[in-house]
Amino acid sequence: MTGHQGDxxxxxxxxxxxxxxxxxxxVVLDADGRPQDYRIVECNTAYERITGIPRERALGALxxxxxxxNTAPYLEVFGEVAMTGIPKTLETHFGPMDKWFFISIFSxxxxxxxxxxxxxxEQKRAQAERDNAQNERRKLEDQLRxxxxxxxxxxxxxxxxxxxxxxxxxxxxSASLGLxxxxxxxxxxxYFNEILHxxxxxxxxxxxxxxxxxxxxxxxxxxNLADLVGGMHVMLSRLIGENIRLEVAQGGKVxxxxxxxxxLEQVLxxxxxxxxxxxxxxGRLILETESVTxxxxxxxxxxxxxxxxxxxxxxxxxxxxxxxxVRERCFEPFFTTKSRDKGTGLGLSxxxxxxxxxxxxxxxxxxxxxxxxxxxxxxxxxxxxSPPKPxxxxxxxxxxxxxxxxxxxxxxxxDIAARVLQRLGYRVLPFLTAEAALDALPGLGDPxxxxxxxxxxxxxxxxxxxKKVVELRPGIKVLFTSGYTENNIVHxxxxxxxxxxxxxxxxxxxxxxxxxxxxxx
Numbered sequence: 001m002t003g004h005q006g007d008x009x010x011x012x013x014x015x016x017x018x019x020x021x022x023x024x025x026x027v028v029l030d031a032d033g034r035p036q037d038y039r040i041v042e043c044n045t046a047y048e049r050i051t052g053i054p055r056e057r058a059l060g061a062l063x064x065x066x067x068x069x070n071t072a073p074y075l076e077v078f079g080e081v082a083m084t085g086i087p088k089t090l091e092t093h094f095g096p097m098d099k100w101f102f103i104s105i106f107s108x109x110x111x112x113x114x115x116x117x118x119x120x121x122e123q124k125r126a127q128a129e130r131d132n133a134q135n136e137r138r139k140l141e142d143q144l145r146x147x148x149x150x151x152x153x154x155x156x157x158x159x160x161x162x163x164x165x166x167x168x169x170x171x172x173x174s175a176s177l178g179l180x181x182x183x184x185x186x187x188x189x190x191y192f193n194e195i196l197h198x199x200x201x202x203x204x205x206x207x208x209x210x211x212x213x214x215x216x217x218x219x220x221x222x223x224n225l226a227d228l229v230g231g232m233h234v235m236l237s238r239l240i241g242e243n244i245r246l247e248v249a250q251g252g253k254v255x256x257x258x259x260x261x262x263x264l265e266q267v268l269x270x271x272x273x274x275x276x277x278x279x280x281x282x283g284r285l286i287l288e289t290e291s292v293t294x295x296x297x298x299x300x301x302x303x304x305x306x307x308x309x310x311x312x313x314x315x316x317x318x319x320x321x322x323x324x325x326v327r328e329r330c331f332e333p334f335f336t337t338k339s340r341d342k343g344t345g346l347g348l349s350x351x352x353x354x355x356x357x358x359x360x361x362x363x364x365x366x367x368x369x370x371x372x373x374x375x376x377x378x379x380x381x382x383x384x385x386s387p388p389k390p391x392x393x394x395x396x397x398x399x400x401x402x403x404x405x406x407x408x409x410x411x412x413x414x415d416i417a418a419r420v421l422q423r424l425g426y427r428v429l430p431f432l433t434a435e436a437a438l439d440a441l442p443g444l445g446d447p448x449x450x451x452x453x454x455x456x457x458x459x460x461x462x463x464x465x466x467k468k469v470v471e472l473r474p475g476i477k478v479l480f481t482s483g484y485t486e487n488n489i490v491h492x493x494x495x496x497x498x499x500x501x502x503x504x505x506x507x508x509x510x511x512x513x514x515x516x517x518x519x520x521x
Contacts, residue, residue, distance in 0.1 A: 021046045021117040024108070027082045028062065035079030037071075038063050041112070050119055051097070070096055081105045082113040091120070100124040136300075166410045168505035172199045173416030176508035180423065199505065220358070222383045223261055225311050226254040226289040232265060236272050236285075243282035244275075251290030255380035257311050259358035267351050271315040271374055274348065278319025278372060288314040291380060305361050309380040316373040322366040330364060397509060398516035399425040402449035406430045407437045407465060408481075409457050413504075417452070420508050421515070433458060434465035441472055448473055450519055455482040479518045481506070 015022050023043040030036040040058045048055045053066060063071040074090070081088055090103040100123075104116040175195040182188045229248060237246050268287075275285045292312050299305045322330065331352040351374070355362045359379050366372035404426050408414035411432065418430045429444055431437040434457050451469050455462040466478045479500045500521075502514040 015044045016046075018044055018046055021050050021119070022114070023047055023117075024112065024114045025063070025078070025082075026112045027079055029111075035075055035082070038075070038078060038082075038113075040066075050099075050117070067096065070094065078105065078113050078115075081107050082111055085110065093124075165504035166413050168199050170410070170412040170416050172196060172505050172507055173413075173420055175199065177416070177419060177423065180508075196507075220258050220260055222256050222258045222381060222385050224254060224385065225257050225264070225313060225378065226250050228261055228264060229268065229287050229289055229313065232268055236268065236287075239269065240272055240276040240285055244279055245284050247284060247286045249286065249288045251288065253291065254289045255291045255309065255311050256383060256385060257358075257378040258381045258383065259360075259378060260354075263354045263358070267354050267376070268313075268315070270348065270351050275315065275317035275319060275372070278317055278321075283318035283371075286314070286316040288312070288316070290314075292377075294377065305377065310360075310377040311380050313376040313378070314373055315376075316371060318371045321368045321370050321372055322364075323368050327364055327366050331362075397424070397512050399512070400516060400519060401425050401427070402519055403427040403429065403447060404450045404452055404515070405437060405441075405444070405448050405469070405476075407432075407434060407451070407453040407457065407462070409433060409454060413454075417511070420511060421452075424512050424515075426515070434460035434462070437465065438468060438472075441469065448476055450477045450479060450515065452479045452481065452515070455480050477518050477521070479515060 021044070024041040025038045026041055027035045028037040028039060039060060039062050041060075043055055043058055045055070047053070047058065051058075058066060074092070077088055077090060080086070085107045087104070087106040090105065091100070092103065093100050099119060099121045102118045102120050105113055106116075107113050175192045178192040179189060179196075182192070230250075233246065233248060240246060272285060279285075290312050292310055294305060294307055294310055296307055299307050330348050332349065352362060355376050355378070361377050363375045363377075364372065365375070404421055406414065406418055406421070406428055408417060408430070409432055414430050414432060418428045421428045429437075429440075429448070431440065434453075438460075451466060453462040453465055457465065462480055462482075466480070470476060470478065477500070479502060481502050481504060500514070500518045502511060506514070
Protein backbone atom coordinates (compact mmCIF):
# COMPACT_ATOMS: atom_id res chain seq x y z
CA MET A 1 0.00 0.00 0.00
CA THR A 2 2.81 2.33 0.91
CA GLY A 3 4.43 1.99 -2.51
CA HIS A 4 1.10 2.39 -4.24
CA GLN A 5 0.29 5.47 -2.16
CA GLY A 6 3.70 6.89 -2.96
CA ASP A 7 3.04 6.49 -6.66
CA UNK A 8 -0.28 8.30 -6.27
CA UNK A 9 1.41 11.09 -4.36
CA UNK A 10 4.02 11.44 -7.07
CA UNK A 11 1.32 11.45 -9.73
CA UNK A 12 -0.68 14.10 -7.85
CA UNK A 13 2.47 16.20 -7.39
CA UNK A 14 3.09 15.89 -11.14
CA UNK A 15 -0.28 17.05 -12.34
CA UNK A 16 -0.66 19.64 -9.58
CA UNK A 17 2.55 21.25 -10.83
CA UNK A 18 1.09 21.63 -14.34
CA UNK A 19 0.25 25.16 -15.53
CA UNK A 20 -2.52 23.67 -17.64
CA UNK A 21 -5.89 22.87 -16.12
CA UNK A 22 -6.36 19.07 -15.89
CA UNK A 23 -9.71 17.52 -15.01
CA UNK A 24 -11.44 14.13 -15.25
CA UNK A 25 -15.20 14.00 -15.80
CA UNK A 26 -17.93 11.41 -16.12
CA VAL A 27 -20.92 11.90 -18.36
CA VAL A 28 -24.44 11.88 -16.92
CA LEU A 29 -26.92 10.31 -19.36
CA ASP A 30 -30.65 10.94 -19.70
CA ALA A 31 -33.32 8.21 -19.93
CA ASP A 32 -32.55 7.73 -23.63
CA GLY A 33 -28.83 7.25 -23.01
CA ARG A 34 -27.83 10.68 -24.31
CA PRO A 35 -25.39 12.99 -22.44
CA GLN A 36 -27.32 15.60 -20.49
CA ASP A 37 -24.65 16.79 -18.03
CA TYR A 38 -21.27 15.85 -16.59
CA ARG A 39 -19.62 15.90 -13.17
CA ILE A 40 -16.03 16.48 -12.14
CA VAL A 41 -14.28 13.41 -10.76
CA GLU A 42 -10.80 14.87 -10.29
CA CYS A 43 -8.96 18.10 -11.02
CA ASN A 44 -5.59 19.69 -10.33
CA THR A 45 -4.73 22.93 -8.55
CA ALA A 46 -4.48 24.83 -11.87
CA TYR A 47 -8.24 24.27 -12.20
CA GLU A 48 -8.81 26.16 -8.97
CA ARG A 49 -6.39 28.93 -9.93
CA ILE A 50 -7.86 29.49 -13.40
CA THR A 51 -11.57 29.08 -12.65
CA GLY A 52 -11.59 30.50 -9.14
CA ILE A 53 -13.69 27.52 -7.97
CA PRO A 54 -12.30 25.67 -4.89
CA ARG A 55 -11.33 22.06 -5.64
CA GLU A 56 -13.42 20.76 -2.73
CA ARG A 57 -16.51 22.38 -4.21
CA ALA A 58 -15.80 21.19 -7.72
CA LEU A 59 -15.25 17.47 -6.98
CA GLY A 60 -18.45 15.53 -7.55
CA ALA A 61 -20.39 18.61 -8.62
CA LEU A 62 -22.40 18.75 -11.85
CA UNK A 63 -21.08 21.13 -14.50
CA UNK A 64 -24.52 22.75 -14.83
CA UNK A 65 -24.37 23.64 -11.15
CA UNK A 66 -20.90 25.12 -11.44
CA UNK A 67 -21.18 26.93 -14.77
CA UNK A 68 -24.94 27.16 -15.42
CA UNK A 69 -26.20 26.91 -19.00
CA ASN A 70 -22.78 27.93 -20.37
CA THR A 71 -21.85 24.23 -20.55
CA ALA A 72 -24.54 23.41 -23.11
CA PRO A 73 -22.45 24.29 -26.23
CA TYR A 74 -19.69 21.88 -25.10
CA LEU A 75 -21.83 18.93 -24.02
CA GLU A 76 -22.11 17.43 -27.48
CA VAL A 77 -18.37 17.27 -28.16
CA PHE A 78 -17.54 16.11 -24.58
CA GLY A 79 -20.19 13.40 -24.77
CA GLU A 80 -18.99 12.24 -28.17
CA VAL A 81 -15.42 11.77 -26.90
CA ALA A 82 -16.63 9.99 -23.75
CA MET A 83 -18.82 7.54 -25.70
CA THR A 84 -16.55 6.91 -28.74
CA GLY A 85 -13.07 7.28 -27.22
CA ILE A 86 -11.96 9.43 -30.19
CA PRO A 87 -9.94 12.44 -28.90
CA LYS A 88 -10.67 15.99 -30.07
CA THR A 89 -9.35 19.51 -29.59
CA LEU A 90 -11.36 22.65 -29.09
CA GLU A 91 -10.55 26.37 -29.10
CA THR A 92 -13.22 28.46 -27.43
CA HIS A 93 -14.06 31.73 -25.72
CA PHE A 94 -15.75 31.08 -22.36
CA GLY A 95 -18.06 34.02 -21.74
CA PRO A 96 -18.45 33.95 -17.95
CA MET A 97 -14.68 34.24 -17.49
CA ASP A 98 -14.05 36.31 -20.63
CA LYS A 99 -11.15 34.01 -21.44
CA TRP A 100 -9.95 32.00 -24.39
CA PHE A 101 -9.08 28.32 -23.87
CA PHE A 102 -7.50 25.58 -25.94
CA ILE A 103 -8.84 22.21 -24.75
CA SER A 104 -7.46 18.74 -25.51
CA ILE A 105 -10.20 16.15 -24.85
CA PHE A 106 -9.55 12.41 -24.38
CA SER A 107 -11.36 9.41 -22.89
CA UNK A 108 -9.63 7.08 -20.36
CA UNK A 109 -12.74 4.87 -20.10
CA UNK A 110 -16.18 4.71 -21.68
CA UNK A 111 -18.49 7.31 -20.18
CA UNK A 112 -15.54 9.41 -18.98
CA UNK A 113 -13.51 12.18 -20.55
CA UNK A 114 -10.49 14.14 -19.46
CA UNK A 115 -9.54 17.68 -20.44
CA UNK A 116 -6.20 19.44 -20.55
CA UNK A 117 -7.05 23.13 -20.82
CA UNK A 118 -4.62 25.91 -21.68
CA UNK A 119 -5.48 29.56 -21.00
CA UNK A 120 -4.60 31.27 -24.30
CA UNK A 121 -6.29 34.60 -23.54
CA GLU A 122 -3.09 36.68 -23.65
CA GLN A 123 -1.98 35.03 -26.88
CA LYS A 124 -5.39 35.69 -28.48
CA ARG A 125 -5.39 39.31 -27.37
CA ALA A 126 -1.85 39.82 -28.63
CA GLN A 127 -2.83 38.20 -31.94
CA ALA A 128 -5.91 40.43 -32.15
CA GLU A 129 -3.73 43.51 -31.62
CA ARG A 130 -1.34 42.31 -34.33
CA ASP A 131 -4.27 41.63 -36.66
CA ASN A 132 -5.74 45.06 -35.97
CA ALA A 133 -2.39 46.73 -36.59
CA GLN A 134 -1.97 44.75 -39.81
CA ASN A 135 -5.49 45.65 -40.92
CA GLU A 136 -4.79 49.33 -40.24
CA ARG A 137 -1.55 49.08 -42.23
CA ARG A 138 -3.39 47.43 -45.09
CA LYS A 139 -6.11 50.08 -44.94
CA LEU A 140 -3.56 52.90 -45.06
CA GLU A 141 -1.66 51.14 -47.86
CA ASP A 142 -4.93 50.76 -49.79
CA GLN A 143 -5.67 54.46 -49.25
CA LEU A 144 -2.18 55.38 -50.43
CA ARG A 145 -2.48 53.18 -53.54
CA UNK A 146 -5.90 54.65 -54.28
CA UNK A 147 -4.59 58.20 -53.81
CA UNK A 148 -1.61 57.46 -56.08
CA UNK A 149 -3.90 55.95 -58.70
CA UNK A 150 -6.26 58.93 -58.56
CA UNK A 151 -3.30 61.31 -58.78
CA UNK A 152 -1.91 59.48 -61.83
CA UNK A 153 -5.31 59.43 -63.53
CA UNK A 154 -5.72 63.10 -62.64
CA UNK A 155 -2.44 64.03 -64.28
CA UNK A 156 -3.41 62.07 -67.38
CA UNK A 157 -6.85 63.70 -67.42
CA UNK A 158 -5.33 67.16 -67.02
CA UNK A 159 -2.94 66.59 -69.91
CA UNK A 160 -5.71 65.28 -72.14
CA UNK A 161 -7.90 68.24 -71.17
CA UNK A 162 -5.11 70.67 -72.13
CA UNK A 163 -4.79 69.17 -75.62
CA UNK A 164 -8.55 69.05 -76.11
CA UNK A 165 -8.92 72.67 -75.03
CA UNK A 166 -6.42 73.77 -77.65
CA UNK A 167 -8.31 71.82 -80.32
CA UNK A 168 -11.67 73.18 -79.15
CA UNK A 169 -10.35 76.75 -79.19
CA UNK A 170 -9.52 76.32 -82.88
CA UNK A 171 -12.90 74.72 -83.63
CA UNK A 172 -14.93 77.34 -81.77
CA UNK A 173 -12.92 80.19 -83.26
CA SER A 174 -13.32 78.90 -86.80
CA ALA A 175 -17.06 78.36 -86.32
CA SER A 176 -17.46 81.86 -84.86
CA LEU A 177 -15.62 83.40 -87.83
CA GLY A 178 -17.77 81.33 -90.18
CA LEU A 179 -20.89 82.76 -88.55
CA UNK A 180 -19.57 86.28 -89.00
CA UNK A 181 -18.82 85.66 -92.69
CA UNK A 182 -22.29 84.34 -93.53
CA UNK A 183 -25.68 85.87 -92.93
CA UNK A 184 -28.02 84.33 -90.33
CA UNK A 185 -30.44 83.37 -93.10
CA UNK A 186 -27.88 81.22 -94.91
CA UNK A 187 -27.97 77.43 -94.49
CA UNK A 188 -24.30 77.34 -93.42
CA UNK A 189 -25.15 79.47 -90.36
CA UNK A 190 -27.13 76.55 -88.92
CA TYR A 191 -24.15 74.24 -89.41
CA PHE A 192 -21.77 76.68 -87.73
CA ASN A 193 -24.18 77.01 -84.80
CA GLU A 194 -24.36 73.22 -84.46
CA ILE A 195 -20.54 73.06 -84.45
CA LEU A 196 -20.43 75.68 -81.68
CA HIS A 197 -23.12 73.87 -79.68
CA UNK A 198 -21.24 70.54 -79.90
CA UNK A 199 -17.93 72.18 -79.05
CA UNK A 200 -19.45 73.88 -76.00
CA UNK A 201 -20.88 70.53 -74.84
CA UNK A 202 -17.45 68.93 -75.21
CA UNK A 203 -15.92 71.86 -73.33
CA UNK A 204 -18.28 71.03 -70.44
CA UNK A 205 -16.92 67.47 -70.31
CA UNK A 206 -13.37 68.83 -70.38
CA UNK A 207 -14.20 71.13 -67.44
CA UNK A 208 -15.31 68.05 -65.52
CA UNK A 209 -11.99 66.35 -66.31
CA UNK A 210 -10.14 69.45 -65.13
CA UNK A 211 -12.22 69.48 -61.95
CA UNK A 212 -11.26 65.87 -61.22
CA UNK A 213 -7.58 66.54 -61.89
CA UNK A 214 -7.75 69.72 -59.74
CA UNK A 215 -6.54 71.84 -62.66
CA UNK A 216 -9.43 74.30 -62.74
CA UNK A 217 -8.85 77.92 -61.81
CA UNK A 218 -10.99 78.71 -58.77
CA UNK A 219 -12.31 81.87 -57.16
CA UNK A 220 -12.30 81.10 -53.41
CA UNK A 221 -14.41 83.24 -51.10
CA UNK A 222 -15.35 82.99 -47.43
CA UNK A 223 -19.00 82.00 -46.90
CA ASN A 224 -21.30 79.95 -44.70
CA LEU A 225 -21.88 76.48 -46.12
CA ALA A 226 -25.23 76.10 -44.36
CA ASP A 227 -26.47 79.28 -46.07
CA LEU A 228 -25.38 77.96 -49.46
CA VAL A 229 -27.19 74.64 -48.88
CA GLY A 230 -30.34 76.41 -47.68
CA GLY A 231 -30.30 78.71 -50.69
CA MET A 232 -30.32 75.74 -53.07
CA HIS A 233 -33.40 74.08 -51.52
CA VAL A 234 -35.89 75.16 -54.19
CA MET A 235 -33.60 74.33 -57.12
CA LEU A 236 -32.66 70.91 -55.72
CA SER A 237 -36.32 70.09 -55.00
CA ARG A 238 -37.18 70.65 -58.64
CA LEU A 239 -34.15 68.69 -59.75
CA ILE A 240 -34.92 65.51 -57.79
CA GLY A 241 -38.66 65.43 -58.48
CA GLU A 242 -41.83 65.27 -56.40
CA ASN A 243 -41.47 61.60 -55.37
CA ILE A 244 -38.31 62.34 -53.34
CA ARG A 245 -38.57 64.32 -50.10
CA LEU A 246 -35.74 66.79 -49.53
CA GLU A 247 -34.76 67.39 -45.90
CA VAL A 248 -32.22 69.99 -44.75
CA ALA A 249 -30.78 69.77 -41.23
CA GLN A 250 -28.26 72.03 -39.52
CA GLY A 251 -26.36 70.86 -36.45
CA GLY A 252 -25.89 73.94 -34.27
CA LYS A 253 -23.84 76.93 -35.39
CA VAL A 254 -21.96 76.16 -38.61
CA UNK A 255 -18.60 77.86 -39.23
CA UNK A 256 -17.24 79.56 -42.35
CA UNK A 257 -15.34 77.88 -45.19
CA UNK A 258 -13.15 79.32 -47.94
CA UNK A 259 -13.90 77.77 -51.30
CA UNK A 260 -15.39 78.46 -54.71
CA UNK A 261 -19.13 78.67 -53.99
CA UNK A 262 -20.15 77.95 -57.59
CA UNK A 263 -18.09 74.78 -57.59
CA LEU A 264 -19.64 73.60 -54.33
CA GLU A 265 -23.04 74.21 -55.90
CA GLN A 266 -21.91 71.87 -58.70
CA VAL A 267 -20.92 69.31 -56.06
CA LEU A 268 -24.39 69.45 -54.49
CA UNK A 269 -26.13 69.20 -57.86
CA UNK A 270 -24.08 66.15 -58.88
CA UNK A 271 -24.69 64.38 -55.57
CA UNK A 272 -28.41 65.17 -55.77
CA UNK A 273 -28.62 63.76 -59.30
CA UNK A 274 -26.85 60.60 -58.21
CA UNK A 275 -29.21 60.25 -55.26
CA UNK A 276 -32.24 60.79 -57.50
CA UNK A 277 -31.07 58.07 -59.88
CA UNK A 278 -30.59 55.70 -56.92
CA UNK A 279 -34.23 56.20 -55.84
CA UNK A 280 -36.37 55.57 -58.96
CA UNK A 281 -39.38 54.73 -56.77
CA UNK A 282 -38.95 57.71 -54.46
CA GLY A 283 -37.34 58.17 -51.07
CA ARG A 284 -35.58 60.80 -48.96
CA LEU A 285 -32.59 63.03 -49.67
CA ILE A 286 -31.09 64.47 -46.50
CA LEU A 287 -28.61 67.37 -46.47
CA GLU A 288 -26.83 68.03 -43.17
CA THR A 289 -24.28 70.69 -42.23
CA GLU A 290 -22.33 70.72 -38.99
CA SER A 291 -19.08 72.05 -37.55
CA VAL A 292 -16.98 69.13 -36.30
CA THR A 293 -13.53 68.43 -34.88
CA UNK A 294 -11.54 65.63 -36.51
CA UNK A 295 -9.11 64.15 -34.02
CA UNK A 296 -5.94 62.11 -34.25
CA UNK A 297 -7.81 58.79 -34.24
CA UNK A 298 -9.95 59.69 -37.27
CA UNK A 299 -7.01 61.19 -39.14
CA UNK A 300 -4.85 58.13 -38.47
CA UNK A 301 -7.41 56.08 -40.39
CA UNK A 302 -7.67 58.70 -43.16
CA UNK A 303 -4.16 59.47 -44.35
CA UNK A 304 -5.15 62.57 -46.36
CA UNK A 305 -6.85 64.40 -43.45
CA UNK A 306 -5.18 66.58 -40.78
CA UNK A 307 -6.61 67.09 -37.29
CA UNK A 308 -8.61 70.27 -36.76
CA UNK A 309 -11.95 72.02 -37.14
CA UNK A 310 -14.02 71.26 -40.23
CA UNK A 311 -17.44 72.02 -41.63
CA UNK A 312 -19.12 68.78 -42.64
CA UNK A 313 -21.68 68.47 -45.42
CA UNK A 314 -23.43 65.09 -45.46
CA UNK A 315 -25.61 64.11 -48.43
CA UNK A 316 -27.61 60.95 -47.68
CA UNK A 317 -30.21 59.04 -49.67
CA UNK A 318 -32.43 56.04 -49.01
CA UNK A 319 -31.69 54.46 -52.38
CA UNK A 320 -30.43 51.03 -53.41
CA UNK A 321 -26.86 51.63 -52.22
CA UNK A 322 -23.58 50.43 -53.70
CA UNK A 323 -21.76 47.09 -53.43
CA UNK A 324 -18.13 47.29 -52.24
CA UNK A 325 -16.62 46.90 -55.72
CA VAL A 326 -18.63 49.89 -56.99
CA ARG A 327 -18.02 51.98 -53.85
CA GLU A 328 -14.24 51.56 -54.23
CA ARG A 329 -14.28 52.90 -57.80
CA CYS A 330 -17.09 55.45 -57.68
CA PHE A 331 -14.77 58.49 -57.91
CA GLU A 332 -12.81 57.22 -60.93
CA PRO A 333 -13.44 59.19 -64.13
CA PHE A 334 -15.60 57.43 -66.73
CA PHE A 335 -16.54 54.66 -64.27
CA THR A 336 -20.33 54.41 -64.17
CA THR A 337 -23.01 51.78 -63.60
CA LYS A 338 -25.57 53.83 -65.53
CA SER A 339 -26.55 53.19 -69.12
CA ARG A 340 -24.66 55.09 -71.79
CA ASP A 341 -27.46 57.62 -72.32
CA LYS A 342 -27.76 58.46 -68.60
CA GLY A 343 -24.25 59.27 -67.48
CA THR A 344 -20.63 59.93 -68.49
CA GLY A 345 -19.02 58.68 -65.28
CA LEU A 346 -17.62 62.16 -64.57
CA GLY A 347 -20.13 63.46 -61.99
CA LEU A 348 -18.56 61.92 -58.88
CA SER A 349 -15.07 62.43 -60.32
CA UNK A 350 -15.84 66.14 -60.46
CA UNK A 351 -17.11 66.03 -56.86
CA UNK A 352 -13.84 64.39 -55.77
CA UNK A 353 -11.66 66.92 -57.60
CA UNK A 354 -13.55 70.04 -56.53
CA UNK A 355 -13.57 69.02 -52.87
CA UNK A 356 -9.85 68.17 -52.95
CA UNK A 357 -9.02 71.46 -54.67
CA UNK A 358 -10.92 73.27 -51.89
CA UNK A 359 -8.57 71.63 -49.37
CA UNK A 360 -11.18 69.18 -48.12
CA UNK A 361 -11.88 65.47 -48.23
CA UNK A 362 -14.84 63.33 -49.21
CA UNK A 363 -15.84 59.93 -47.85
CA UNK A 364 -18.56 57.59 -49.08
CA UNK A 365 -20.53 55.14 -46.93
CA UNK A 366 -22.89 52.75 -48.67
CA UNK A 367 -24.41 49.29 -48.40
CA UNK A 368 -26.70 47.53 -50.83
CA UNK A 369 -30.28 48.11 -49.74
CA UNK A 370 -29.34 50.67 -47.09
CA UNK A 371 -28.70 53.85 -49.09
CA UNK A 372 -25.60 56.00 -49.49
CA UNK A 373 -24.02 58.88 -47.57
CA UNK A 374 -21.33 61.20 -48.91
CA UNK A 375 -19.54 63.18 -46.20
CA UNK A 376 -17.57 66.23 -47.29
CA UNK A 377 -15.18 67.91 -44.83
CA UNK A 378 -13.98 71.45 -45.59
CA UNK A 379 -11.52 73.28 -43.30
CA UNK A 380 -13.26 75.83 -41.08
CA UNK A 381 -11.81 79.35 -41.32
CA UNK A 382 -11.98 82.21 -38.83
CA UNK A 383 -12.60 84.96 -41.38
CA UNK A 384 -15.45 87.32 -42.14
CA UNK A 385 -17.61 86.38 -45.15
CA SER A 386 -16.46 87.85 -48.47
CA PRO A 387 -18.57 90.68 -49.95
CA PRO A 388 -20.99 89.63 -52.71
CA LYS A 389 -19.56 89.59 -56.21
CA PRO A 390 -20.85 92.40 -58.49
CA UNK A 391 -23.08 91.38 -61.37
CA UNK A 392 -21.19 90.82 -64.62
CA UNK A 393 -22.75 92.59 -67.61
CA UNK A 394 -23.92 90.65 -70.64
CA UNK A 395 -21.13 89.74 -73.04
CA UNK A 396 -20.84 92.05 -76.02
CA UNK A 397 -18.45 92.17 -78.97
CA UNK A 398 -16.22 95.18 -78.13
CA UNK A 399 -13.65 96.16 -80.73
CA UNK A 400 -10.40 98.11 -80.71
CA UNK A 401 -7.48 99.44 -82.71
CA UNK A 402 -4.58 98.68 -80.35
CA UNK A 403 -1.58 96.48 -81.16
CA UNK A 404 -1.51 92.96 -79.66
CA UNK A 405 1.63 90.82 -79.38
CA UNK A 406 0.28 87.25 -79.65
CA UNK A 407 2.39 84.25 -78.57
CA UNK A 408 0.77 80.81 -79.02
CA UNK A 409 2.62 77.56 -79.73
CA UNK A 410 -0.33 75.78 -81.36
CA UNK A 411 -0.36 76.98 -85.00
CA UNK A 412 -4.10 76.46 -85.48
CA UNK A 413 -4.95 78.33 -82.28
CA UNK A 414 -2.47 81.12 -83.13
CA ASP A 415 -4.03 81.61 -86.57
CA ILE A 416 -7.59 81.60 -85.24
CA ALA A 417 -6.80 84.03 -82.39
CA ALA A 418 -4.99 86.36 -84.81
CA ARG A 419 -7.89 86.32 -87.28
CA VAL A 420 -10.45 86.93 -84.51
CA LEU A 421 -8.49 89.90 -83.11
CA GLN A 422 -7.91 91.34 -86.59
CA ARG A 423 -11.61 90.99 -87.30
CA LEU A 424 -12.26 93.03 -84.16
CA GLY A 425 -9.98 95.81 -85.44
CA TYR A 426 -6.75 95.09 -83.61
CA ARG A 427 -3.27 95.03 -85.16
CA VAL A 428 -1.83 91.58 -84.35
CA LEU A 429 1.83 90.48 -84.19
CA PRO A 430 1.70 86.64 -83.96
CA PHE A 431 4.57 84.33 -82.85
CA LEU A 432 4.85 80.59 -82.08
CA THR A 433 7.55 80.80 -79.37
CA ALA A 434 8.64 83.18 -76.63
CA GLU A 435 12.16 83.28 -78.02
CA ALA A 436 10.94 84.33 -81.48
CA ALA A 437 8.80 87.10 -79.97
CA LEU A 438 11.69 88.44 -77.86
CA ASP A 439 14.09 88.36 -80.81
CA ALA A 440 11.65 90.35 -82.95
CA LEU A 441 10.52 92.76 -80.23
CA PRO A 442 13.17 95.51 -80.77
CA GLY A 443 12.12 95.94 -84.41
CA LEU A 444 8.37 95.83 -83.91
CA GLY A 445 8.00 99.55 -83.28
CA ASP A 446 5.75 101.38 -80.85
CA PRO A 447 3.34 101.19 -79.32
CA UNK A 448 2.49 97.59 -78.34
CA UNK A 449 -0.45 97.71 -75.99
CA UNK A 450 -1.09 94.09 -75.01
CA UNK A 451 0.80 90.79 -74.72
CA UNK A 452 -1.60 87.85 -75.18
CA UNK A 453 0.39 84.70 -74.39
CA UNK A 454 -0.22 81.06 -73.66
CA UNK A 455 1.29 80.04 -70.33
CA UNK A 456 2.52 76.61 -71.43
CA UNK A 457 5.09 77.38 -74.14
CA UNK A 458 8.05 75.27 -75.27
CA UNK A 459 11.33 76.61 -73.92
CA UNK A 460 10.60 79.84 -72.05
CA UNK A 461 7.13 79.76 -70.50
CA UNK A 462 4.57 82.54 -70.72
CA UNK A 463 5.21 83.79 -67.20
CA UNK A 464 8.91 84.43 -67.81
CA UNK A 465 8.16 85.87 -71.26
CA UNK A 466 5.79 88.40 -69.69
CA LYS A 467 8.43 89.54 -67.19
CA LYS A 468 10.97 90.20 -69.97
CA VAL A 469 8.44 91.92 -72.24
CA VAL A 470 7.30 94.22 -69.40
CA GLU A 471 10.96 95.12 -68.71
CA LEU A 472 11.49 96.00 -72.39
CA ARG A 473 8.11 97.69 -72.88
CA PRO A 474 7.02 99.26 -69.58
CA GLY A 475 3.29 99.86 -69.39
CA ILE A 476 2.32 96.98 -71.68
CA LYS A 477 -0.71 95.03 -70.45
CA VAL A 478 -0.55 91.19 -70.17
CA LEU A 479 -3.33 88.66 -70.70
CA PHE A 480 -2.52 84.98 -70.13
CA THR A 481 -4.38 82.06 -71.67
CA SER A 482 -4.17 78.32 -71.07
CA GLY A 483 -6.20 75.14 -71.09
CA TYR A 484 -4.28 73.88 -68.06
CA THR A 485 -3.59 75.48 -64.70
CA GLU A 486 -0.48 73.70 -63.42
CA ASN A 487 1.88 76.54 -64.22
CA ASN A 488 3.69 79.52 -62.74
CA ILE A 489 0.75 81.99 -62.66
CA VAL A 490 -1.42 79.69 -60.55
CA HIS A 491 -0.88 78.16 -57.11
CA UNK A 492 -3.26 75.46 -55.93
CA UNK A 493 -5.67 76.50 -58.66
CA UNK A 494 -5.82 80.14 -57.54
CA UNK A 495 -4.53 82.90 -59.82
CA UNK A 496 -1.66 85.00 -58.49
CA UNK A 497 -2.78 88.52 -57.49
CA UNK A 498 -3.06 90.94 -60.40
CA UNK A 499 -2.89 88.25 -63.10
CA UNK A 500 -5.31 88.53 -66.04
CA UNK A 501 -6.43 85.25 -67.52
CA UNK A 502 -8.81 83.81 -70.13
CA UNK A 503 -9.23 80.05 -70.11
CA UNK A 504 -9.34 77.80 -73.14
CA UNK A 505 -11.47 77.03 -74.97
CA UNK A 506 -12.72 80.58 -75.35
CA UNK A 507 -15.41 81.83 -77.68
CA UNK A 508 -15.02 84.86 -79.90
CA UNK A 509 -17.24 86.89 -77.54
CA UNK A 510 -15.27 85.89 -74.42
CA UNK A 511 -11.91 86.72 -76.02
CA UNK A 512 -13.20 90.07 -77.30
CA UNK A 513 -14.61 90.99 -73.89
CA UNK A 514 -11.51 89.93 -71.94
CA UNK A 515 -9.05 91.74 -74.25
CA UNK A 516 -11.08 94.93 -73.97
CA UNK A 517 -11.33 94.64 -70.17
CA UNK A 518 -7.54 94.29 -69.79
CA UNK A 519 -6.77 97.14 -72.18
CA UNK A 520 -9.24 99.45 -70.43
CA UNK A 521 -8.23 98.52 -66.88
